[in-house]
Amino acid sequence: MTPYICSVPYAAEFFEHLRAASVELLEWFSLPTTIGFKTYSEWAHDMPIGVTEHYTAGISWQGPLRWLGDGPHKNKVSCQMLILDRMLPEAKNIYAKYSALKDLEVTTILQSDGIIPAWHAGWVNRLTFGIENRNAGRLRGSEGDWRWWGKGWKAKFPHEELGKTPILLDGQWWEPYTIGQIKANILVCQYLHAFYQREGGLDLRWFLPHSATTGTKSDTGRAFPLQDVRDAVFAQMPIDGIPWLQSYAANPTEYAQEIEEEDDALFLLELESRQAERMHGTLDIHALAEMPSPDLQDLVQDGDWKQELDSVRRALTKLGYVTGGHGPVLDPDTALAVYQFQKSMSCKPYDKIPGSKTQEALYRRLVDF
Numbered sequence: 001m002t003p004y005i006c007s008v009p010y011a012a013e014f015f016e017h018l019r020a021a022s023v024e025l026l027e028w029f030s031l032p033t034t035i036g037f038k039t040y041s042e043w044a045h046d047m048p049i050g051v052t053e054h055y056t057a058g059i060s061w062q063g064p065l066r067w068l069g070d071g072p073h074k075n076k077v078s079c080q081m082l083i084l085d086r087m088l089p090e091a092k093n094i095y096a097k098y099s100a101l102k103d104l105e106v107t108t109i110l111q112s113d114g115i116i117p118a119w120h121a122g123w124v125n126r127l128t129f130g131i132e133n134r135n136a137g138r139l140r141g142s143e144g145d146w147r148w149w150g151k152g153w154k155a156k157f158p159h160e161e162l163g164k165t166p167i168l169l170d171g172q173w174w175e176p177y178t179i180g181q182i183k184a185n186i187l188v189c190q191y192l193h194a195f196y197q198r199e200g201g202l203d204l205r206w207f208l209p210h211s212a213t214t215g216t217k218s219d220t221g222r223a224f225p226l227q228d229v230r231d232a233v234f235a236q237m238p239i240d241g242i243p244w245l246q247s248y249a250a251n252p253t254e255y256a257q258e259i260e261e262e263d264d265a266l267f268l269l270e271l272e273s274r275q276a277e278r279m280h281g282t283l284d285i286h287a288l289a290e291m292p293s294p295d296l297q298d299l300v301q302d303g304d305w306k307q308e309l310d311s312v313r314r315a316l317t318k319l320g321y322v323t324g325g326h327g328p329v330l331d332p333d334t335a336l337a338v339y340q341f342q343k344s345m346s347c348k349p350y351d352k353i354p355g356s357k358t359q360e361a362l363y364r365r366l367v368d369f
Contacts, residue, residue: 050206
């Protein structure tokens with residue numbers, strides 16, 4: 001299918017219509033109509049160069065909007081957009097008045113007048129547009145009795161009310177994202193990319209999950225098909241022409257498992273013990289009965305970081321970064337990914353060099369992630 005680039009005027013119309021509809025909806029529910037007071041006057045590069053994807057880590061959609069909006073609490077956080085997992089009847093009636101919103105299948109709320117920098121992800125606030133997705137993220141418990149983090153992990157996940165079955169990935173339960181929610185993320189970001197096309201559009205390398213910019217975060221989590229969403233945005237393909245969306249809609253669990261290696265969890269457990277031995281100087285990797293999995297195996301070895309670059313690239317890709325090239329030459333995309341990782345983990349110096357200190361931080365993040 002031929003790629004398309006939606007026009008700047010049409011993208012502008014989309015955001016204009018979305019903002020007008022959002023104000024109507026927010027006023028209907030007596031919610032703050034603008035983003036929280038913690039904002040910036042301008043972007044670092046006169047425009048957002050990327051997107052940071054978040055989840056709300058909760059069940060309610062109104063609570064996050066009060067928290068992120070310019071309400072009475074005056075929280076020191078803000079975010080430009082919230083994408084729900086379903087279409088509210090009130091929103092459907094309002095959207096019907098705005099022709100540019102016809103392709104939205106779920107309620108999408110733009111809280112800012114114009115696209116202005118918000119306070120949502122630390123050091124990338126003035127670099128990336130923030131999208132919150134209504135999603136609880138990680139869950140605990142067992143089948144039929146899942147809990148989310150509210151009330152000290154005692155709050156029941158209302159799977160029947162939401163019409164959702166949590167998915168099990170790498171031994172961890174997650175709330176799945178709906179197909180309409182994934183489509184809305186793609187659509188919004190395609191319009192955002194087109195809106196700034198005159199300045200070159202967004203940068204693929206700065207389309208990241210929150211976990212890639214802040215080392216203590218896990219959003220958007222394993223259940224969000226980040227790489228495929230990112231590719232769909234920058235390919236500028238019509239939504240109905242993206243084949244993998246059908247597979248995702250049919251079974252989010254199987255789709256998520258297909259894009260991950262089967263032995264990831266076991267490999268990380270193996271890597272944990274070997275890394276601990278290496279750090280204490282007791283590991284002779286050549287004396288092992290079995291070599292580690294080829295994927296990331298060099299992260300347990302000392303040596304010239306240039307010879308370990310392919311392993312570093314694979315590790316960074318798993319964490320949501322964009323890398324390029326192969327072999328011992330540090331290409332610009334991988335160098336930027338290393339820098340982004342170093343910043344996320346406060347791993348100084350931020351020199352774009354994946355030396356032993358950066359590799360140890362990368363190992364720790366992989367195990368935690």
